[in-house]
């Protein structure tokens with residue numbers, strides 16, 4: 502069995518480093534830049550050297566022999582990457598490592614894989630983890646979701662390392678939603694903190710944001726218990742409380758009225774818009790998501806968004 506990682510950003514590089522501790526891994530980037538010479542991803546994951554077992558390539562044919570392929574490109578780039586490379590990806594175990602909902606279709610990464618590479622076995626690896634923690638070998642627990650239970654067991658075994666412990670589920674929709682929606686709530690929490698609204702406001706946004714996550718999950722027939730696991734509650738907790746998170750930091754910048762580097766991968770921005778559209782189409786009450794979409798689109802500022810949330814009709818919890 503051999504493993505390849507497509508996409509050498511922060512997360513793809515970190516996973517490749519971690520997995521190379523247990524066997525050979527090939528890391529593919531469309532542009533290797535100086536990574537081959539330095540044996541490090543200086544731009545996105547500094548101070549985390551590539552181990553000997555990690556082979557770098559910019560030639561997709563070099564991953565043709567891999568049985569398991571991790572897809573570590575941003576959500577909105579996934580379809581394009583898959584459709585350009587269906588031949589080499591066909592029949593493989595394809596594991597999405599991105600977190601988000603596709604803006605143009607309203608679906609998550611597992612469904613995108615199923616559409617673009619129908620004869621692949623599609624799965625998702627998601628949960629609370631910063632790339633730098635994984636690359637440094639700090640203890641991490643994630644969810645591996647695959648609708649095919651036997652394939653899920655195979656992937657769980659193959660992708661577990663000494664410091665990276667994987668739990669398994671067949672609920673791919675629930676796992677996708679947890680990872681996607683927590684980013685939207687993290688933007689809201691960052692915005693509240695940036696605007697000086699306080700820790701209590703953040704706790705309220707996390708809790709009521711979690712209620713929104715459960716609401717959409719139930720509507721899409723996901724198992725609510727998946728949302729209470731690593732991929733939902735676990736990742737919500739991490740992302741809403743750490744300024745290592747880019748989603749949280751975008752929120753902070755919005756709350757402070759500062760600019761934010763548009764080149765940074767912030768999955769929650771497109772996902773907030775995608776989920777807002779889904780909630781409108783399904784007549785689902787998702788006020789925090791709607792507020793984040795409105796702030797991102799410049800239709801509301803952060804204090805006004807919070808005022809609107811507080812002024813909503815009173816209800817049972």
Ligand SMILES: NC(=O)C1=CN([C@@H]2O[C@H](COP(=O)(O)OP(=O)(O)OC[C@H]3O[C@@H](n4cnc5c(N)ncnc54)[C@H](OP(=O)(O)O)[C@@H]3O)[C@@H](O)[C@H]2O)C=CC1
Pocket residue numbers: 507508509510511512513530531532545573574575576578581582598599600601630631632633765766768
């Ligand atoms: N960073 C983290 O801590 C974590 C990230 N994730 C998830 O991982 C996913 C990727 O994030 P992350 O690695 O941090 O992002 P980065 O911004 O660090 O890297 C994104 C990578 O994707 C590559 N890429 C973009 N488009 C394409 C394409 N069409 N074909 C090939 N490669 C492409 C980029 O290549 P290029 O450099 O050439 O543009 C870049 O290497 C996101 O969904 C994120 O939510 C999940 C858990 C933790």
Ligand SMILES: O=C(CO)COP(=O)(O)O
Pocket residue numbers: 600628629630631684687736739740745746747748749766767768
């Ligand atoms: O998904 C993550 C943590 O689990 C990384 O969060 P950011 O994408 O916000 O940096």
